[in-house]
Amino acid sequence: MSFTTPGLQAFAAAVDTERQRQLAKWGDQRHPDGTGQYPELIVDADVARMACQQAAEGEYLTWLHILREEAAEALAETDPAKLRTELVQIAAVCAAWIHDIDTRTPPQTDTKTEAPFAIGFRLHHHGNAYDGVLLPGGQTILVTDPADLLATGAPTLDDLLRGGYHGAHIEWGHQTLHAEFQRAIGLLATLADPEPCRHDHHGHCRIHGTTASPCPHVSARELITRHGRPEAGRG
Numbered sequence: 001m002s003f004t005t006p007g008l009q010a011f012a013a014a015v016d017t018e019r020q021r022q023l024a025k026w027g028d029q030r031h032p033d034g035t036g037q038y039p040e041l042i043v044d045a046d047v048a049r050m051a052c053q054q055a056a057e058g059e060y061l062t063w064l065h066i067l068r069e070e071a072a073e074a075l076a077e078t079d080p081a082k083l084r085t086e087l088v089q090i091a092a093v094c095a096a097w098i099h100d101i102d103t104r105t106p107p108q109t110d111t112k113t114e115a116p117f118a119i120g121f122r123l124h125h126h127g128n129a130y131d132g133v134l135l136p137g138g139q140t141i142l143v144t145d146p147a148d149l150l151a152t153g154a155p156t157l158d159d160l161l162r163g164g165y166h167g168a169h170i171e172w173g174h175q176t177l178h179a180e181f182q183r184a185i186g187l188l189a190t191l192a193d194p195e196p197c198r199h200d201h202h203g204h205c206r207i208h209g210t211t212a213s214p215c216p217h218v219s220a221r222e223l224i225t226r227h228g229r230p231e232a233g234r235g
């Protein structure tokens with residue numbers, strides 16, 4: 001048999017090989033479908049559909065979004081004929097995905113949404129604050145109950161927000177640090193004495209009565225001069 005779609009011959013051959021391996025291991029398998037039995041499956045399908053649509057509109061669509069949507073739809077389906085159609089769609093998406101991987105030159109990793117390391121954040125939602133972490137692969141974990149160490153996760157931060165934290169404000173770890181640093185500089189500006197230092201021949205400041213050299217007030221004024229105009233001249 002020959003196919004018109006590029007890459008489908010290789011896909012079918014790979015599936016054939018895998019099916020032979022499965023048959024050898026488990027034989028001809030018979031199971032109930034089990035799909036569409038739980039209300040949350042309908043919700044999952046809606047969330048996956050929305051996530052995929054928004055990813056497409058926001059131009060950050062990935063194969064994850066697409067396959068997840070197809071899979072969620074299949075899992076929510078009760079009618080065997082419709083389920084069969086959904087499963088064919090999953091297989092077609094897998095074929096397209098594999099063809100994409102096989103024809104990438106050079107093989108590239110999706111760096112668009114990847115951070116080099118995990119980034120902590122605080123999520124503010126309806127008056128509550130939760131700590132979370134964004135992993136390098138985009139997966140996001142949110143601690144929902146610190147006392148009992150309960151957490152929720154999602155394939156992406158966007159998925160997490162859409163899954164129950166609409167309109168949440170995200171405060172990133174480095175933003176927190178920057179804000180704290182500016183507060184510290186502001187505090188330093190309040191505490192530092194503007195009166196110029198006068199050092200004796202030991203290098204001690206006579207004005208501030210310190211034996212440290214240079215006087216801490218000199219160091220403080222240097223820091224304030226270097227960092228003390230927050231956001232001035234920035235976009």
Ligand SMILES: [Zn+2]
Nearest residue numbers: 197205208215
């Ligand atoms: Zn001084």
